[in-house]
Amino acid sequence: MKLFRAKSRQYEMIGVEFTDEGVALAHIERVAGQPPRLVHAEFIPCEAGVAVARLREKLSSLNLKARQVTVLMPREGYQLLLGEAPKVPAEQRNEALRWKVKDLVSFPVADAVIDSFLLNESCSRGGVPMAYVTVAPRKDVAQVVADVKDAGLEMVAIDIPELALARLVDNSMDTTRPVALVHLVAGGGTLVMVKSGELYLARNFKLDYNGGLLDDIPTEPLMLELQRSLDYFERQLRQAPASQILLCGENVSADKISEDLQAGMGGRIGLLDLIAVVSKSPDIEEHVQSLCMRALGAALREEAVS
CATH class of the missing domain: 3.30.1490 (Dna Ligase; domain 1)
Known part of the structure; x- marks a missing residue:
């Protein structure tokens, strides 16, 4: 399945992800011959019961009602x-x-x-x-469709987080050689392997990481999970080793990549460079971006746009 490439025209797409903690929103504009632009990104903290209403209010305040949207299935759905x-x-x-x-x-x-x-x-x-x-x-699918309608958006696709993350890689770098992306959130993470614009492997795992600004990434448990995934990719799927291992997610920053983690992964590990994915409005804070990564990947989807 090819991850979706740019089309030669102008349009907008919104990506939305409902989580237990709130709603992530990303608004992308594309113009032919230019990189996609992240116009707005926001995480709206709220309880599940009021998430749709809060999203509808936010869209109204941003004048984004009736826009096309790619919505992510909840991970538990x-x-x-x-x-x-x-x-x-x-x-x-x-x-x-x-x-x-x-x-x-x-x-x-x-x-x-x-x-x-x-x-x-x-x-x-x-x-x-x-x-x-x-x-x-x-x-559950019907509920997602109803939520999007109630929020006042025009749904063009339901996506899954694994493909949204893979799309971030495919939009940011050459994947002729395999590239791994690791997205960390409180309690766990997702690893995707992308090669030549295709998703080859997706794996979710648990991790004792709280996702806070001052929380360290547990080096040894993460290395174990990475090695399991990379071994499967190389041995069971018979693929070449990953050329790079990129990290992103909740408050994942360069200072959290320890020397031991670098050494354990052969110096291949670094941060996903969002600037390589999109240009963005200067008022979008790094912390907000980290909470909206999967919504951004959803907004970059193009196949369903008419």
Whole structure:
């Protein structure tokens, strides 16, 4: 599945992510021949029950009602599974996968929304292609659709955080050689591997990191999680080692990358450079950006724009 490239025209896109702590919002403008511009980014702290109303109020104050939006599925609202793709025509793959994963999900698969994409053929096992499949309860997808409508936006796509993060990498650098992006939040993180503009690996993990301004990144546990992911990428998917390992997320800064972490990762580790992804308004604070990374990745999606 190609991560989405620039089109030769001007348009806007909003990315939205609902979390347990609030709503992340990113507003992108694109003009042909120029890098995308992050016009506004904001995290609105609030309880889940009032999130839609707070988002609607904010959009109204910014004069952004009725704009197109890519919204992210809440992390607890879907499962992302990796396995062998069934040998059926492409138009039948999702339905075939529905029954292939029925024992791997925690809800009735008959009432699930299924989507999938194939990994690059270099990841095949014994000639059998591998596929990622996203499985979500239909009621949860319907709730996301209703929330977007209630907020006064025009939904063009529902995305998942893993693809949003991979899009940040693909928009910021050459991925001819594999690049890993690690997004850290309080309690855990997500690692994605991108090569030649395609998502090859996505993995979520737990980590004793509180996400505060003064909280250190636990070096040894993070190195263990990184090594597990990189070993799987190299040995099971038979890919070359990552050329770079980029960090981003809640209050992730250069001073939190310890010498031990650098040494343990062979000097390949650094921060995601947001300036390489977008130009941005000067009034957007670094802390706010760190809370809106996945929303920004959603706003960079272009395939669904008409």
